[in-house]
Amino acid sequence: MIFQIDNNKQTEITYPDSDGQPMADNTLQFRWLTTIKENLEWLFADNNQVFVAGDLLWYPVEGDNKIRQAPDIMVVFGRPKGDRGSYQQWLEDNIPPQVVFEILSPGNRQGEMNRKLLFYQKYGVEEYYLYDPQHQDLSGLIRVEEELVPIEEMLGWVSPRLQIRFEMDTQLRLYHPNGELFSTYTEVKQRA
Numbered sequence: 397m398i399f400q401i402d403n404n405k406q407t408e409i410t411y412p413d414s415d416g417q418p419m420a421d422n423t424l425q426f427r428w429l430t431t432i433k434e435n436l437e438w439l440f441a442d443n444n445q446v447f448v449a450g451d452l453l454w455y456p457v458e459g460d461n462k463i464r465q466a467p468d469i470m471v472v473f474g475r476p477k478g479d480r481g482s483y484q485q486w487l488e489d490n491i492p493p494q495v496v497f498e499i500l501s502p503g504n505r506q507g508e509m510n511r512k513l514l515f516y517q518k519y520g521v522e523e524y525y526l527y528d529p530q531h532q533d534l535s536g537l538i539r540v541e542e543e544l545v546p547i548e549e550m551l552g553w554v555s556p557r558l559q560i561r562f563e564m565d566t567q568l569r570l571y572h573p574n575g576e577l578f579s580t581y582t583e584v585k586q587r588a
Contacts, residue, residue, distance in 0.1 A: 411461050413453065413481035421501035424529050427580065428499045432570065433469045435578040436558070440471075447475040451482065454493060456519040458486040465515050469497040471558065490518075492520035495557050500528040513537070517544045523557055527568050534564055 421476070433450040440446035450469050455462045464482075470493035472483070485492055496516055509526070516524050517539075524537040524544055536553060537544035547553055553562045560578075563569040570578040579587075 409459060409461055411453070411455050411464075411482050411484055419487045421503045425499050425501040428527065428529050428568070429468050429497075431578055431580050432497055432499070435570065435572070435579060436469065436471060436560075439558070439560070439572055444476055445474055447472040447477055449480070452480065453482040454485065455482060456485045456492060458484070465512060467496040467512075467516075468499045470574065471495040473557065494520075494522040495525075495555065496521050496523070497527070500526060500530075500533075502530065513544065515540075515541075523555055525555075526560075529567065532564065532567060534562065534568055536562070 400541075426465050430448060433448060436448045440448060448469070451466050452470065453464050453466045454470065455461060457466050459556070472488070472491060472493045474491050475488050483493070498504075498512065513524065518549070520537045521544065526535050534550050536547040536550050538547055538556070539545075550562050551564055552562070555562075559573040561571040563571065572578070
């Protein structure tokens with residue numbers, strides 16, 4: 397008796413919606429994460445082809461659920477708004493997030509941040525911004541050919557994709573293209 401194994405059967409791969417990691421390690425990090433994410437949502441509210449997400453797992457490679465990253469904030473031009481359990485790039489016209497923000501917390505380690513940089517560089521991020529609110533440290537990288545290279549001067553920098561301006565005094569200040577300062581939801585409601 398001869399048994400034939402069907403090699404054409406593909407094992408179904410599950411792409412989890414969670415990596416089990418907390419969204420933020422403290423209230424300061426969470427406030428910055430939500431403020432930036434929500435202001436970017438407001439900025440692109442009238443553009444149905446800009447997807448903004450916070451702490452969403454991004455899977456760039458079909459067939460490998462171990463290759464993943466959950467940027468604090470990501471912006472994808474050319475993809476519709478809408479709810480997703482994760483960002484599976486092959487289902488999104490193979491468009492990677494073009495802009496990524498990471499808001500650092502005391503729990504972030506240099507090795508972890510180096511791995512994130514290599515991931516974002518390898519998988520097509522064009523602009524990568526890091527902000528450490530505890531140490532008032534802001535840095536950015538921009539894609540030049542195949543590499544993400546440091547932006548020499550972040551003060552006054554205008555994001556090529558987002559058209560927002562970065563400033564620092566006692567803390568990070570982000571400005572909409574119209575000059576309006578990024579605000580928390582509470583600040584917006586208090587002004588209304």
